[in-house]
Amino acid sequence: MAANVEDVIMLLGDSLTQGGWQAHGFAQQLAYVYNRKLDVLNRGMSGYNTEWIQPVFEQCFATQHEQKHVPAVRLLTIWLGANDAALPGTSQHVPLPTFAANLSKLIHMVTSPSSTHYSPVTRIMLFTPPPVNTYQWRVRQQSKTPPKGLDRDFEVTKSYAQAVVDVGAKEGVPVLDLWTVLWEACGKEEQNLSKFLTDGLHLNEAGYTILFQELMAAIENHYPELHPDRLKPVFAFHDQIDYQNPRSTLVKRNIFE
Amino acid sequence: MAANVEDVIMLLGDSLTQGGWQAHGFAQQLAYVYNRKLDVLNRGMSGYNTEWIQPVFEQCFATQHEQKHVPAVRLLTIWLGANDAALPGTSQHVPLPTFAANLSKLIHMVTSPSSTHYSPVTRIMLFTPPPVNTYQWRVRQQSKTPPKGLDRDFEVTKSYAQAVVDVGAKEGVPVLDLWTVLWEACGKEEQNLSKFLTDGLHLNEAGYTILFQELMAAIENHYPELHPDRLKPVFAFHDQIDYQNPRSTLVKRNIFE
Structure with missing residues (x-):
């Protein structure tokens, strides 16, 4: 059984998040730069909308009672809407006001002191x-x-x-506006989006790489204490080991100190 | 905080394991095929040998007392020796008999009923x-x-x-003999190993891809119940959701059933 030597980054979302474990996906790129510092947990569920993700998130994110036993989620990314925006009449469609309310619900589950899942350390x-x-x-x-x-x-x-931008402003949560970044990157020509999308909906390597770069910049901007360059690996680099008395230098460390 | 919706695959080792989070590395490829089934935790520590990894593993792998609160390690890969084999006189060198004894110690920590870290569910x-x-x-x-x-x-x-092969035979633990696989794949010509190695010691994409394919075959052979094709995702595929009563179909499931 895995003891909690590393806190985690949790990626909540739909197929765009699930695909993050592809080579050059944003989960893979995060896992690479946060290696030995924070574990990456992918909670992307292909096809899901903000309705269906609610009960999933309730089960993925520890209650206050459980929190002392499990790794802290230091960063939570919430990336939904691609399926909610399916047209009315489809099973995935969620009306716009409900979509916005559902995003707020996910946020409040973590940020509201009265929530059973309240977690003040989670960004x-x-x-x-x-x-x-x-x-x-x-x-x-x-x-x-x-x-x-x-x-x-x-x-x-x-x-x-x-x-999503509006919910972020209302809730005081930073928004990585990938929609606008990609729209500008393709010269505001819909057909040019094929540079970044495999099938018109999902990101290719180039799309994920832009997302990853924007995410690193957003972390630096909004949560600089979580930027990987500022974190220490949990266990010492091998040239920091005391070769005469190795155990003294091989104790789990606080990544923030 | 992350609740334990997924059990895990833990990768214990040195820089060869740490590098597994590269694009096309074996950690990335595992995370991709086990997505929504098992989380992958990389516990590869660049430069470490079997001496230094002992206290690290004691801290990474939960004690029996902790195990009821944390995710079960369903598969543990142990990949060491590249640094132990550094020549005598270097800080990384571990004598061959000590290396073998250290590997056995890591195994016994998990398999011995008298161990504080005993975990019978771990393969x-x-x-x-x-x-x-x-x-x-x-x-x-x-x-x-x-x-x-x-x-x-x-x-x-x-x-x-x-x-490593001898320890596996003695302890009854399967061995993925990457040394022999790569040696045969390069036509038993040392210089040809550059097809699979970046710098003579570390794997490139082609090397990691062979490792991943061999690992999938070894799982199928030794632990078929853990092959991803036989596991259910923890949460239902979106077309299995009951759209009238979604919550009833969005309960965490046993991946083995």
Whole structure:
């Protein structure tokens, strides 16, 4: 059984988060730079929206009663909306006001002192969903057996991204506005989004790399104490070991000191 | 704080394990295929030998008393020897009999009912260190400031790899003999090992990919119940959600059932 030598970064979301374990995905890149400092737990659930993620999050995030036994979540990223923005009539669709309220609920679960999951040491970052490239997504949908209709819309997803920005402002939680970053990076031409998306909805390596770079900048900006360059590895570098009395130098350390 | 929704795979070792979080490293590839089933915890410590890893492992692996609160380690990989095999006179060198005894100690910490860290649910796999390409490693050592002498030897590392195989046989623990796999894959020509090694000691993408494929085969062979194809994700796939009563289908599940 794993003892709690490292605190964690938890990534909550949908398939965009789940895919973060691909080579060059943002989970892989985080795990690499936080190696020996913080573990990365991927809680991305493909296809999920902000309704379905609520009971999942209640089970993934420890209650106050459990917290003394389990690793602290130092950073929580919440990245949802790509499925909530599915068009009305689809199973994944969540109306915009409900989407915004659901994001607030996830945040309050962690930040509200009256919450059973209250965790004052957890820093939260919201991500906006990427812009949809409906040119690509239409092709992907038509390639299914049987072919599916177009269930995303550029402007609709944009409005869900804006809702994330608004929730962040209302709740005082930093937002990584990936929607705007990618939109500007593609010269505001929907078809050019294929530079960053595999199928019009999901990120490719280039998209994940931009997300990772933006996340590192956002951590430096909002939570500089959590930037990996400022953290010590839990266990000493091997050239810091006292070779005469190694055990004295091989005690778990506080990464913040 | 992270509640224990997923059990874990723990990777114990030196820089070869630490580097597993690179894109295409074996930790990344494991995290990808075990996504939503088992978390991957990298406990690779660059430069460490089997002496220094002992106190680290005592702290990373929960005691029996702690085990009821923390995630179960379902698979533990132990991959050491690359530094123990540094030549006598270096700080990293561990004599061959001590190396073998230290590996047995790590195993017994988990498997011995009298151990404070006894964990009968944990399956163990030993890896042998890769063969050293001294042609590459000499160049790497000479590139240091000030230049360093050659501190590894092909035949010495081979003897440490053999010791891992012997420990596995003695302790009844499966061994992934990466030394032999890579040696055969390079046509038994030391210089050809550069296909799989970055600097003569560490794996490149091709080397990690072979390791990952061998590990998947070894899991299928020795611990088929742990193969990802036989595990259920902890939370249901989104098309298994009951859209009328989602909470009933969003309860954490046993991955083995």
